Amino acid sequence: MKILYNARIHTFDQVRQEVSVLVIDRDRVAALGGTELFDVFGTRASREDMSGRTILPGLTDAHMHLMHYALSLQRLDVETPSKVEALQRVSERAAKTPPGEWILGHGWQQNDWGGEFPSAADLDQAAPRNPVYLTGKSLHVSWANTAALVRAGIGSGTPNPANGKILRAGNGQPTGILLETAMQIVEDALPKPDETRVAAAIEAALPSLWQLGLTGAHDFDYRTAFIALQILDQDQRLKLRVTKSVPLDLLPHAAALGLRTGFGSQYLRVGSVKVFMDGALGPRTAAMFKPYEGEPENHGILNMDAEQFFEYGRQAADAGLSMTGHAIGDRALHEILEGYRQLRAYERERGLPALRHRIEHVQILHPDDAGRLGELGIIASMQPIHATSDMVAAEKYWGGRVNLAYSWRTQLDAGAPLAFGSDAPVEAPNPFWGLHAAVTRRRTDGSPGTQGWHPEQRLSMREALAGYTTGAAYAAGREDQLGRLSPGHYADLIVLEKDPFTCPPDELLEMRSAATMLGGEWLWQA
Numbered sequence: 135m136k137i138l139y140n141a142r143i144h145t146f147d148q149v150r151q152e153v154s155v156l157v158i159d160r161d162r163v164a165a166l167g168g169t170e171l172f173d174v175f176g177t178r179a180s181r182e183d184m185s186g187r188t189i190l191p192g193l194t195d196a197h198m199h200l201m202h203y204a205l206s207l208q209r210l211d212v213e214t215p216s217k218v219e220a221l222q223r224v225s226e227r228a229a230k231t232p233p234g235e236w237i238l239g240h241g242w243q244q245n246d247w248g249g250e251f252p253s254a255a256d257l258d259q260a261a262p263r264n265p266v267y268l269t270g271k272s273l274h275v276s277w278a279n280t281a282a283l284v285r286a287g288i289g290s291g292t293p294n295p296a297n298g299k300i301l302r303a304g305n306g307q308p309t310g311i312l313l314e315t316a317m318q319i320v321e322d323a324l325p326k327p328d329e330t331r332v333a334a335a336i337e338a339a340l341p342s343l344w345q346l347g348l349t350g351a352h353d354f355d356y357r358t359a360f361i362a363l364q365i366l367d368q369d370q371r372l373k374l375r376v377t378k379s380v381p382l383d384l385l386p387h388a389a390a391l392g393l394r395t396g397f398g399s400q401y402l403r404v405g406s407v408k409v410f411m412d413g414a415l416g417p418r419t420a421a422m423f424k425p426y427e428g429e430p431e432n433h434g435i436l437n438m439d440a441e442q443f444f445e446y447g448r449q450a451a452d453a454g455l456s457m458t459g460h461a462i463g464d465r466a467l468h469e470i471l472e473g474y475r476q477l478r479a480y481e482r483e484r485g486l487p488a489l490r491h492r493i494e495h496v497q498i499l500h501p502d503d504a505g506r507l508g509e510l511g512i513i514a515s516m517q518p519i520h521a522t523s524d525m526v527a528a529e530k531y532w533g534g535r536v537n538l539a540y541s542w543r544t545q546l547d548a549g550a551p552l553a554f555g556s557d558a559p560v561e562a563p564n565p566f567w568g569l570h571a572a573v574t575r576r577r578t579d580g581s582p583g584t585q586g587w588h589p590e591q592r593l594s595m596r597e598a599l600a601g602y603t604t605g606a607a608y609a610a611g612r613e614d615q616l617g618r619l620s621p622g623h624y625a626d627l628i629v630l631e632k633d634p635f636t637c638p639p640d641e642l643l644e645m646r647s648a649a650t651m652l653g654g655e656w657l658w659q660a
Contacts, residue, residue, distance in 0.1 A: 146599075195350070198352070216246075228264050237261055377612075382407060464503070490611055500538075514550045542593055
């Protein structure tokens with residue numbers, strides 16, 4: 135048993151929201167209050183003086199890709215302000231890579247380079263002896279050189295896959311840019327890391343997450359990631375509380391096995407069945423009612439309609455599995471909300487529980503749909519950092535529709551539970567950057583001004599922090615265990631040198647955890 139004292143502790147407890155003393159018994163919070171707790175527990179507990187620092191519940195990233203993030207730490211970083219700089223990094227890596235070996239990278243975004251997509255020829259010059267494959271920042275577009283296209287068997291006669299596109303030059307030859315499911319053609323040709331290597335990569339990445347104050351994550355990677363996480367959990371090496379989504383193509387198998395949402399251990403649990411309704415803003419594949427500004431023929435890519443989504447949702451609900459859907463464009467959000475309307479009716483008719491269904495991203499809504507997540511009890515799983523990262527592109531391609539883009543305030547006021555994340559490695563998994571975006575709607579350089587981008591959507595610090603604590607716990611169905619420092623909850627917490635509730639918002643950008651505890655165990659101390 136230990137007593138943490140002389141601290142400013144924001145508990146998010148429903149009764150005592152701020153205390154100075156916390157008592158921890160093994161892996162749980164035993165009591166909270168003031169120095170009167172010394173008399174009750176003092177003879178049985180060690181004392182740790184927090185020197186007036188701030189303590190918060192451990193933070194959870196409610197949408198990330200753990201395997202992709204972990205492997206991205208080993209890949210070439212091509213998130214650069216110019217194409218020239220990205221190509222220079224590729225050239226430097228190629229000089230150290232044996233001929234014929236793959237060069238893999240991540241992070242480029244053509245919107246940072248003037249809006250034009252790069253080409254395979256650019257990479258051919260930078261790495262003439264190696265196949266090169268670079269995923270875009272959104273993970274919905276990739277850039278390959280000629281050698282990579284040849285290895286994957288992509289040529290002028292290769293048809294576009296369903297819900298994907300191979301960009302082509304006037305002569306029909308591929309340009310090197312692959313959208314959505316077309317990316318998979320090259321990815322199928324890549325050397326595959328096995329579960330053991332992925333487990334090692336995730337374990338190696340955990341300290342970087344603890345330093346950011348993360349004690350939990352909702353993961354949206356695939357089968358290999360799930361196996362790797364199970365390996366870590368079984369070996370007691372998974373020091374992170376993970377809620378793991380189920381890929382749609384594995385729904386029949388999960389249902390046949392009897393897997394249900396919430397099944398698992400204290401560190402690894404089954405979450406929701408994940409579907410993709412559309413693409414993303416970056417490559418302009420998010421499904422829209424009206425075309426993108428300046429692209430009258432482009433409405434994005436809609437992967438499924440409401441009826442298809444409901445059919446999958448019905449199968450999941452019958453098996454006790456909740457649903458979630460990637461939906462970014464207003465058309466995609468309309469279709470998934472229509473599907474959820476039918477699914478809620480189905481749950482009532484069959485006497486099934488109203489499960490904790492979600493929507494991932496919720497980036498732009500049609501005005502008629504603005505309040506429907508709250509009406510249907512659907513969790514808005516959103517990423518505040520996307521707003522400041524995307525605001526220039528959103529204005530350019532969505533025009534006047536951005537009044538309901540990244541509309542956290544609208545969703546909260548309409549009664550939709552909020553769960554916040556980063557979509558790492560699309561963005562860095564830094565929750566303090568997300569908090570800054572949520573409360574200021576400003577970029578790190580202060581743009582677009584003091585009030586931020588569409589300031590009517592800003593949140594208070596308590597509301598924003600709730601997205602990473604109580605909101606994320608609710609989305610995982612674990613609000614009785616996580617998200618608060620309340621008696622009986624897990625002792626997952628972080629220690630900060632400054633108090634987010636009182637420091638200037640821009641100081642959030644430099645904030646890190648001074649110490650991170652998971653289940654009563656200090657995992658990280660600066």
